[in-house]
Amino acid sequence: MGSTVYRFGQYTLDADRRRLSRDGQRVEVDSRALELLCHLVECRDRVVPEEELLDKIGHGHGYESGKDALADWLRTARLAIGDGERHQWLIHTVQPRGYRFVARVAADSGTRAVASGDTSTADADHEVIRFCRSADGTRIAYALTGKGRPLVKTANWLTRLDLDRSMPMWAHWFDGLTRGRQLVRYDERGCGLSEWTLRSFTLDDLVADLDCVADAVGLDRFPLLGVSQGAAVAVAYAARYPERVSRLVLVSAFSRGQMARAGSDTERAAAEVDLKVARAGWRSQDSSFLRYFASQFLADATPAEWDAFAAYQRQTTSPDNGLRFLEEFGRIDVSGTAHRVICPTLIVHARDDARVPVAQALELATLIPDSRLILLEGRNHLFAADDPAWPTFLSHLEVFLAEE
Structure with missing residues (x-):
């Protein structure tokens, strides 16, 4: 079975291989930040709570220390895709303490491509x-x-x-x-x-x-x-x-x-x-x-x-x-x-x-x-x-x- 590839703007995210590319060139990203990005993209139809992200990628971090680590991973993920704390075009912070990937995404599983929000055709x-x-x-x-x-x-x-x-x-x-x-x-x-x-x-x-x-x-x-x-x-x-x-x-x-x-x-x-x-x-x-x-x-x-x-x-x-x-x-x-x-x-x-x-x-x-x-x-x-x-x-x- 082929890997799932997500495309948004100039970026391609291979979720299974955990690989991010921009215009065909690989973008080196911290593994935790990349894992966070993958989870947000895969769950883009909803707001993902902080607790869920920490449970998914925290790997032993306590909640309080984990929040600081999460902030760093989120900042790194945003920088990797040209986003930022101030101009949240791609990853929105949703109060209280949740995040959502909001860019338009095309998902390609190797056999068909479907745009986020469109289940009929690409x-x-x-x-x-x-x-x-x-x-x-x-x-x-x-x-x-x-x-x-x-x-x-x-x-x-x-x-x-x-x-x-x-x-x-x-x-x-x-x-x-x-x-x-x-x-x-x-x-x-x-x-x-x-x-x-x-x-x-x-x-x-x-x-x-x-x-x-x-x-x-x-x-x-x-x-x-x-x-x-x-x-x-x-x-x-x-x-x-x-x-x-x-x-x-x-x-x-x-x-x-x-x-x-x-x-x-x-x-x-x-x-x-x-x-x-x-x-x-x-x-x-x-x-x-x-x-x-x-x-x-x-x-x-x-x-x-x-x-x-x-x-x-x-x-x-x-x-x-x-x-x-x-x-x-x-x-x-x-x-x-x-x-x-x-x-x-x-x-x-x-x-x-x-x-x-x-x-x-x-x-x-x-x-x-x-x-x-x-x-x-x-x-x-x-x-x-x-x-x-x-x-x-x-x-x-x-x-x-x-x-x-």
Whole structure:
């Protein structure tokens, strides 16, 4: 019988042979820390109490002395897989005194591969990353995940194709968006696996990037999903290429960026302050500034999760690019072209979105002729896995796409 192999992000864990690899290269780990990691991955469907871990790997340690040893083993295991005490993307501490492995995992027993949370098929785990060139020659990375009819998701910062599926911030999006469909996604120019050297960064460039991905995949007509600033790109694309977009889904969307929609000196000052805080955080890496920025995206998250959001930012792009993104996004304005979108459009927004006011969703619903608006209770700009709005959004999405 073959050994059980678990894959998450760039890592492969052979549980039977007790071997951890990163991108094919073996990672040397203390045997107790590796045993702890194996147990957490194998029991990833639940919170594992401290007592259970000590009983499993303590081997003679008393409870009090064992707690100190457990803390060391846990720290070593986290470091081995690129996790940490502050940004617990992979191993979450769950109070009181329990731990859970939360990254999306594909398990391969030698005969079949099944993703954690999916007992039917490994289709959603089949993923290929490819590259294409946009109109100005910029290299764009894109990925195809799952099988079925296509659903194209516009790029929105912050993403990185090779890491997103193992990040709690995005992992549940893959589970939801690949149900019976093939998800087509890509990294924005300037971030992720796409080219970081920005020749130009305009709305036209972002539309061209989307177009080159659709062409590279060989799509003539397809449903299009846009999240946050990616929604503005989706609106611009659907308005420019109405023959290619069959249905449009806009989540946490805006028609005008924060600076573009500022109608008074007070609103302009607020937009400037917001940008200055983000700029200070990026340049100084001061946690107070970074947490403020993260809290606008994940209003209901914990400080540790805000720190994790900030840590992930650093893996997706450079500080200079990040600041340029924020400046350009603030100036985006598709309010003058949204009326040219002719396909059926679903607009979903949290009523108390901390990043983009609900008035922006109302504006888009007014501008796009064949649109329907769904307002959900909540404050998160990016719907979290445990957000009550998340399953409701998925239900509306499935019904809307089924009508195609």
